[in-house]
Amino acid sequence: MSQAEIPIRVDTILTNGFVITMDDNFALYPRGAVAIKADKIVAVGEAEKIERTYQATEVVDCNNHVVMPGLINAHTHVPMTLLRGLADDLRLDVWLYGYMLPVERNFVSPEFVALGAQLACAEMIRSGVTCVNDMYYYEDSIAESISKSGMRALCGQTIMQYPTPDAGSWDESLVSCEQFIQKWKGHPLIVPVVAPHAPYTCSGNLLLRCAEMAIKYDVPLHIHISETFQEVEDSRREHGMPVVNWVKKNGLLEARVIAAHCTAIDQGEMRTLQRAGATISHNPTANLKLASGVANVTQMLATGLHVGIGTDGPASNNDLDHFEEMRLVALLAKGSTRDPVVVPARTAMAMGTIEGARALHIGDMTGSLVPGKRADIIVLNMATLHNTPQYYSLSRNPNGVYTQIVYASKGSDVRDVWVNGKCLMRNRTLLTLDESDIRARANAVAAQINTFLIEREGDVLRKLAAIGGVQQEESFEVQLKARVDDPAPIIAKIINNSDFTVVRSVHYKQYDTYFHFDSENTRLRYREDEHIDESGQIINSRYRLTLVGAQKEREYPHSILLSRSRFIAPADRSLRFYREYFKPSHEVQIEKDRLRWEILYDDDTFFINIDRIVKPEQSGAYIEIKSRTWSIRDAEHKSQVIGEVLAQFGILDDAVIRHEYIDIVMGKDQAGTTA
């Protein structure tokens, strides 16, 4: 045996398989082999030649199998496996603000994310994913779990303008992100990443600070960009430009950006991203499930952008099967352009492998079977019914193997997985993770979350509290309401009354929607107040939610004393959001025109409202006289004053009504009921 023929020692040879390299030439070896030494691929080629040149400690026969690069999940939030199936078939805002954020606020901890990451890794390894790009809270704990599983990952510590489960403020989140990067930089499996959540949850200055940190440590930056058309509309309204232009203006594109979603970017924005070296994660299932839109992948690829494929969080997918995603990428591009030749199978598979690696800025390290790259390799069983028969023919149908895998193969076809030269799954048995233990612990966490949601679901106040901003208000008020046929003389008396001092007067249009619940004796009111000036123009609008609990009453000769406790929250979302979130059994709308005076009568402050119910239309008007009170004696005194005021206005006691407008509208009142 000559010197040249002495076999070179390697650790592992995968041989006799159909080798798909995904290299620059898309080289295929129908009877091929891959040699692995330590963490790297040493050789790829014809099986016969590899076996002749190399001698391995272990030879793995891959007959009837495909040997290919591991799949790359370019955007997800791995701990959200624990929230899988928690809330589905909802609009994005209801899903996010009504369910995900409240549950995250209550449950997310380092232990929670560690377990969620383990569940995700087990699932991903079993379906052939070898590298994942994650973004979440307590990312250090996630990186710990992922690295123990043996998977490769980009781990992004989330940064937001607002408090998050792991940071009380944005500057705190910047500090913890920096510490996270310092700890993990240089790890063989983990690439630490700066992850500002999105342009609508970060200020321009915060985006700049994130970019500066990514540049300082030479790490990628991961962010959600243009997930929905709404986001783009908001950006145009607030910043006068689309999202990509705005983040560029704030220096974000100076970093190596990975932009998730981009369902609503135009060609100019694509060119801007491409010139800046930014990349995209396309997340078809999540975009479809939340009806966010369809990214124009065909145009992105034509622009020269590197586009990877992401599942997004498992709560909006709901699984991490990357074979499904590759198939959907191809199908969705065809369906949305009505052109069956766009995004062919080979392109979809490249997006799931080498283009995914390039999108994560680690294309020189992984994504294809090329000597010198890390050994991130999967072996697929082709001897299954759904993979039978096979029409791979290099001469007639060179892309047959790609179409087979993209359109027919499944995650469950993955037999073996190697990452960084280490075997993580063999014959479908996980070697680094205990599946049944993970399942048991995940089910236990889900049971706790379920209890939390069930308790909340039957309690309007807890649901209101879950979306934030609620304040309790105890009020004691002496009040009177009476019907008047013609309010004009009363208004004249209010304005020209020498006994009163008018402190302030305002004109509102009030749009009230009352939510009623069968199971509870509470009403939730959504009120939009439009403040109107003298010319009838709207000066400003205010939106509030008020939950009125039980109220206690005490009667006086001319009025009633109400003591009630209510909960008030700013209504910063749409009425539609609250309707879908609270699911009232029925609702009633009242629109009224309110003239309101704050008056000083002797030393007491009173409010007088003259209200006309515009919808449902009612004749005449109502007068309300109200005053805050603090003691029974004060209430008695004010009740007497109200009597005097009533007499001045010429209102008889039998015009007094004791019901609220909602009761009047619902027909509970008969005018004239004596209070």
Ligand SMILES: [Zn+2]
């Ligand atoms: Zn996401």
